[in-house]
Amino acid sequence: MRTTRVLSRLAAATCAALLALSGAAGAAFADGGDKDDAEAPTDAGTSFRTATAIRPDQEATAQASTGDYLYWAFPVYTGQRATVHATVKLPDAAARHAAATWQVDVYDGLRRRQACRLGTPTRTVAQDAESVSLSCSLRTVRAWSEQWANDPLPGTYFLRLTVRDLKADDLGLPLSVRTKVTTTDAGGAQAVDGTLGEPLVPGAGSDKARPAAVTEPEDGWAGGWWSSRWLWTAGGGVLAALAGVGGYALTRGSGRPARVPQGL
Numbered sequence: 001m002r003t004t005r006v007l008s009r010l011a012a013a014t015c016a017a018l019l020a021l022s023g024a025a026g027a028a029f030a031d032g033g034d035k036d037d038a039e040a041p042t043d044a045g046t047s048f049r050t051a052t053a054i055r056p057d058q059e060a061t062a063q064a065s066t067g068d069y070l071y072w073a074f075p076v077y078t079g080q081r082a083t084v085h086a087t088v089k090l091p092d093a094a095a096r097h098a099a100a101t102w103q104v105d106v107y108d109g110l111r112r113r114q115a116c117r118l119g120t121p122t123r124t125v126a127q128d129a130e131s132v133s134l135s136c137s138l139r140t141v142r143a144w145s146e147q148w149a150n151d152p153l154p155g156t157y158f159l160r161l162t163v164r165d166l167k168a169d170d171l172g173l174p175l176s177v178r179t180k181v182t183t184t185d186a187g188g189a190q191a192v193d194g195t196l197g198e199p200l201v202p203g204a205g206s207d208k209a210r211p212a213a214v215t216e217p218e219d220g221w222a223g224g225w226w227s228s229r230w231l232w233t234a235g236g237g238v239l240a241a242l243a244g245v246g247g248y249a250l251t252r253g254s255g256r257p258a259r260v261p262q263g264l
Contacts (some may be wrong), residue, residue: 044070044161044177048111048202051158056082056183066091066100067171070161072179076141077154080183083104083137084159091173093128100125101164102259104134109155109201114138124165134161140186155201 044062045051051263054060076082086104090096101124105115119135138152145151153242161177 014189026161041072043117044072045181047071048107048158051228054179054181056181059178059180062177063169064175064177066163066173066175067166072159072181073156074159074181075155076138076152076157076183078141078143079186080115080137081140081186082157082181083135084132085180085182086159086161087131087178088134088161089131089176089178090125091170091175093130095170095173096127097169097181099127100166100170102132102134103164104136105160105162106136106138107158107160108152109157111158112150114150114152114157122164162186 041052041054041060042056042062043052044060044064046069048071052060053074054072054074056074060072062070074082084104084106088102101122103122105121106116108114110145115138116136117139118137121136122132123132125132138157138170141152141154147155159179159181159249161179220223
């Protein structure tokens with residue numbers, strides 16, 4: 001009975017600690033979600049240096065001409081999976097002369113082109129199409145990588161929208177674009193050991209003012225202190241403690257036999 005009471009008290013204390021930890025994590029997420037969204041951008045850059053800064057879950061719009069190279073920049077931190085979306089409202093079909101191929105590309109802070117894990121980054125549309133939608137889901141951003149690898153690392157990423165295989169007569173026609181970047185947390189299962197010395201942010205080694213595109217996320221480039229690894233660590237500690245108490249209860253015996261005289 002005594003062993004049962006000890007185990008019950010230990011389990012109750014463990015549950016209380018886990019609930020407190022979960023509550024703290026929930027409060028941290030709630031504090032991060034209270035921040036009001038800034039006004040969405042209504043233009044796009046025409047190069048890496050002039051890329052328009054957008055934040056995750058913020059929809060940006062732009063008016064441009066067919067044939068322009070359009071650039072946006074957004075931050076992604078450790079443990080996130082980013083997906084870029086772009087929808088182009090094409091010029092009037094009567095003014096176009098042929099089909100065209102549209103494409104989105106994503107580059108990291110070192111301007112290395114990143115592969116799309118999912119999505120449709122390239123699409124050919126007919127002459128009479130009204131719009132085209134493109135998307136690209138990146139791999140999970142890692143905290144650290146080998147120098148020779150092309151793994152996504154925390155920092156600034158660039159979205160570029162271009163048109164390919166376009167007839168010369170269609171250059172310069174007006175169009176409108178809507179872009180959006182969404183992110184999800186991959187969880188502790190995707191975490192790796194090691195940290196990056198500096199995020200891949202253009203101008204990180206310069207004394208000049210950085211452009212707005214490289215603004216650091218509120219929780220930092222590491223993604224904050226919370227991770228599902230905390231739950232796994234706490235759960236492992238609880239199981240180890242219960243195993244230790246249970247093993248002691250099974251092996252300690254029933255104490256001194258009653259038939260043994262005192263002094264022996």
